[in-house]
Amino acid sequence: xxxxxxxxxxxxxxxxxxxxxxxxxKRGFDLVLTAxxxxxAEVTRQIIQANNSSVKIDFFFGDLxxxxxxxxxxxxxxxxxxxxxxxxxxxxxxxxxxxxxSEGFPxxxxxNYLAPWLLSHTLKPSLQNADGARVVNVxxxxxxxxxxxxxxxDLTDTAPFTARxxxxxxxxxxxxxxxxxxxxxxQWEGTKISVNALNPGFNVTxxxxxxxxxxxxxxxxxxxxxxxxxxxxxxxxRLIVEPTYGKVTGGxxxxxxxxxxxxxxxxGDAAMQKKLWEVTQDLLEQKVEHxxx
Numbered sequence: 001x002x003x004x005x006x007x008x009x010x011x012x013x014x015x016x017x018x019x020x021x022x023x024x025x026k027r028g029f030d031l032v033l034t035a036x037x038x039x040x041a042e043v044t045r046q047i048i049q050a051n052n053s054s055v056k057i058d059f060f061f062g063d064l065x066x067x068x069x070x071x072x073x074x075x076x077x078x079x080x081x082x083x084x085x086x087x088x089x090x091x092x093x094x095x096x097x098x099x100x101x102s103e104g105f106p107x108x109x110x111x112n113y114l115a116p117w118l119l120s121h122t123l124k125p126s127l128q129n130a131d132g133a134r135v136v137n138v139x140x141x142x143x144x145x146x147x148x149x150x151x152x153x154d155l156t157d158t159a160p161f162t163a164r165x166x167x168x169x170x171x172x173x174x175x176x177x178x179x180x181x182x183x184x185x186x187q188w189e190g191t192k193i194s195v196n197a198l199n200p201g202f203n204v205t206x207x208x209x210x211x212x213x214x215x216x217x218x219x220x221x222x223x224x225x226x227x228x229x230x231x232x233x234x235x236x237x238r239l240i241v242e243p244t245y246g247k248v249t250g251g252x253x254x255x256x257x258x259x260x261x262x263x264x265x266x267x268g269d270a271a272m273q274k275k276l277w278e279v280t281q282d283l284l285e286q287k288v289e290h291x292x293x
Contacts, residue, residue, distance in 0.1 A: 011091030074122025084126040089116035112173035143175035152279035185250030200232030201255035
């Protein structure tokens with residue numbers, strides 16, 4: 001990547017997204033970051049600038065659980081940045097109670113899967129204007145605990161669940177990320193845009209912040225030196241900057257080794273990946289103004 005490459009990062013005001021933003025700022029990237037809160041955005045700006053005072057940081061505000069916001073933010077970014085070198089779809093939540101968005105989607109599906117799908121599509125014109133852009137999707141080995149995949153119903157399933165029952169739903173959203181990555185790589189063949197996913201490993205971040213005892217667990221894990229988010233930051237950064245990963249597309253790579261992972265079934269099934277793409281496209285066309293073809 002050249003010194004003045006532009007990276008778009010979702011979920012950059014905390015956790016892995018913020019750590020990656022700091023790392024890429026040190027490497028001379030211009031940062032385009034999404035946020036919901038102006039206060040958290042300002043704190044993040046100060047943290048990043050403490051590591052590199054000359055970094056260019058631009059925030060775009062919206063709620064990534066709402067597709068109308070995702071599309072609006074995407075269009076605003078494209079208007080401001082006709083060339084984007086990297087899109088890091090990092091934002092994610094693990095909700096321990098069911099919530100349905102005002103557009104009728106289950107919140108975890110909306111934030112963890114539909115938002116990256118729609119944002120990637122919306123930013124495509126600017127990604128195509130870069131010479132060898134990269135889309136990097138944060139998935140997870142939590143995908144191995146995904147229950148049973150049922151398309152298209154899973155994308156709109158707002159049935160109640162318990163805190164314990166939330167884990168398979170979270171895992172399913174990460175399985176969808178892996179499948180989406182593989183199909184997007186096929187759909188964008190010939191564009192010079194590479195699309196890859198990764199497993200960041202177990203990281204102590206704000207993902208489980210809804211649990212009452214999350215802060216206690218976090219302190220214990222840090223004391224035991226477990227869940228160091230720098231490991232997750234490292235694999236994300238490698239996928240963004242290392243030349244090797246710019247030459248492959250449709251892969252799912254592991255924290256630590258950086259090697260390919262075989263997804264849990266049906267994650268690697270090309271027919272299911274295509275079906276997921278088609279049902280998602282149909283669903284989102286009902287919610288956004290333009291044709292996503």
